[in-house]
Amino acid sequence: MAASFKKMINATSEELPEFFRRFEDVEIPTDKRMEAVSTDMALRPAQIICAVGFNPNTPDFPELSTILGFDSFEILCQQRNEIFTTDIYKALTLDNTLTIYNVIKDHPEMLRVMQYLLKLRLQRIESRIEETVNSLIIEKYKAEIRAVYNGGIANIEFAEERLGIKGSGFRALLNEVGIIVESRLIPAGDIFFRDTILPEEKRRLLNKGLIPRELIETRLEDDDTPQDEKRILYDYLKLHKD
Secondary structure, eight states: OOOOHHHHHTOOTTTGGGGTGGGTTOOOOGGGHHHHHHHHHTOOHHHHHHHHHHOTTGGGOTHHHHHTTOSSHHHHHHHHHHHHHHOOSSSSOHHHHHHHHHHHTTOHHHHHHHHHHHHHHHHHHHHHHHHHOOHHHHHHHHHHHHHHHHTTOOOHHHHHHHHTSTTOHHHHHHTHHHHHHHTTSSOHHHHHTOTTSOHHHHHHHHHTTOSOHHHHHHHHHOTTSOHHHHHHHHHHHHHTOO
C-alpha cells in the first residue's frame, strides 16, 4: 500500500497494518528500523511517528511500535508528543498538523491529550515568532489557530485562558478574539466588557457590527474604562449616529 501521511493517520483497523506488513520479517537492528521504514516510504520519521501515534486504531496493533523500533506504544506516544509540541512546520507540515486535528477531534480520549499538548505547542511557536518575526510562520500559525477553534479542538477553558492574558499581542496579531466569536465559544458581548482585551481588539468587534449601541454606552459610562478605549468607542458612535 502506497504511504502518505494523510492515508496513514486515517487508515482503518484493516488498512493500518498493511502499511507495515512487508517489514515484519525483515532483519533490521532496532535502532535502524525507523530509518529503514522512513526511507522506504519516502516520509520523514516524524511524519510516520505522528501518523501512527495519532491514528486511533494503533493501540490495537502493538506490533507496529516494534516494527518502528519502539519497545512499546507508550514510548512511541512519548516521541509523538515531543515532536508535536516542539516542531514548527518543518518535520510536520501545516497540512500534517491540520490533518491531525481533523482526525482526533472525534475521539474524546485523544482530544483530551491534544488539549494538553496544544498549550505546549503554541507556547513554542509564539517563542519562535518573538525571536524571528518570521512572516511565513505567522501566516501558518494564524491558519492553525483558526483550525483549532473552528475544528472543535479548543474548548471554553482554552479560550478563557487565552482571553485572560492581559493585552496579549499574539492574540491581537491572530485576531483570535474574532475567531473565538466565530466559533461561538464565547459571545462578543461578553468579551467586549473584559479589561484584558486590547482596545484595538474591541475596535475589530465594533467594525464587524457585533456590539449593540447600548453595550458601548454602558462601557463608556464605566469610570474604570481606559481612556484609549473610550476614544475608540466615542469615535465609533460618532460614525454610527443612526
